[in-house]
Amino acid sequence: MDSLLPRERVEVAPGAVLVPGWLDPDRQHELLAACRAWARPPAGLRRTRLPGGGVMSVRTVCLGWHWQDYRYSRTVDGVPVKPFPAWLADLGRAAVLAAYSPGGAGAGRTAEPGQGANGADSGGAAGPGSGDGEGGAAAGRYRPDIALVNFYDDNARMGLHQDKDERSPAPVVSLSLGDTGLFRFGNTESRRRPWTDIPLESGDLFVFGGPSRLAYHGVTRVLPGTAPVWLGLRGRLNITLRESGLP
Ligand SMILES: O=C(O)CCC(=O)C(=O)O
Numbered sequence: 001m002d003s004l005l006p007r008e009r010v011e012v013a014p015g016a017v018l019v020p021g022w023l024d025p026d027r028q029h030e031l032l033a034a035c036r037a038w039a040r041p042p043a044g045l046r047r048t049r050l051p052g053g054g055v056m057s058v059r060t061v062c063l064g065w066h067w068q069d070y071r072y073s074r075t076v077d078g079v080p081v082k083p084f085p086a087w088l089a090d091l092g093r094a095a096v097l098a099a100y101s102p103g104g105a106g107a108g109r110t111a112e113p114g115q116g117a118n119g120a121d122s123g124g125a126a127g128p129g130s131g132d133g134e135g136g137a138a139a140g141r142y143r144p145d146i147a148l149v150n151f152y153d154d155n156a157r158m159g160l161h162q163d164k165d166e167r168s169p170a171p172v173v174s175l176s177l178g179d180t181g182l183f184r185f186g187n188t189e190s191r192r193r194p195w196t197d198i199p200l201e202s203g204d205l206f207v208f209g210g211p212s213r214l215a216y217h218g219v220t221r222v223l224p225g226t227a228p229v230w231l232g233l234r235g236r237l238n239i240t241l242r243e244s245g246l247p
């Protein structure tokens with residue numbers, strides 16, 4: 001959505017960074033087309049069943065590993081999970097670079113050659129106040145192998161939760177398309193305050209890693225009809241990229 005006010009990169013908590021409008025319109029169209037293909041069966045878009053017996057209002061398709069019952073598997077209902085494409089990992093690296101090394105690569109440009117070669121450094125996630133060099137190194141090392149593609153209709157929402165079923169401490173990259181989602185980013189201790197409410201608009205990038213990697217977060221509601229008209233999407237799509245750390 002176009003705004004009269006400039007929307008700027010902001011670190012909402014240590015290691016949690018919003019980069020508004022990171023995906024240009026061409027990239028948004030490409031991602032939307034990819035999501036539409038991924039949504040098709042087999043192993044397509046579905047409502048995730050929760051162990052308590054409920055189903056999520058959000059519909060999801062997973063790439064690389066399927067998430068269900070708080071664990072990851074390679075099949076869904078006996079069918080292989082769709083592969084995680086190399087270009088999406090490149091986009092994930094560029095995203096981490098943009099979040100942690102402002103002035104770095106824009107969307108669609110992959111990390112510069114040699115970006116990953118900085119790295120005999122320790123730890124899997126960039127931390128707060130990490131300098132550009134460190135952020136760049138974290139980006140170069142980032143090897144996402146899971147994508148959860150979530151589709152929200154007008155009434156869908158997602159309760160506060162932690163993304164904690166991955167074994168890798170690497171950041172989560174979140175890309176939003178279509179209608180604005182009201183994203184609630186909390187703390188690592190509990191579902192209670194403090195939290196920050198962040199409208200995630202079409203094209204926005206949000207990365208959470210380092211000390212914010214296990215922060216509770218969710219989507220309190222979607223604002224129907226706020227998607228850019230040129231995108232041709234009704235509803236909201238969110239793609240999160242994660243590193244499984246699984247063999
Ligand atoms: O839709 C969003 O912005 C968040 C999605 C999310 O938290 C998840 O898939 O774990």
Ligand SMILES: [Fe+2]
Nearest residue numbers: 161162163217
């Ligand atoms: Fe999440």
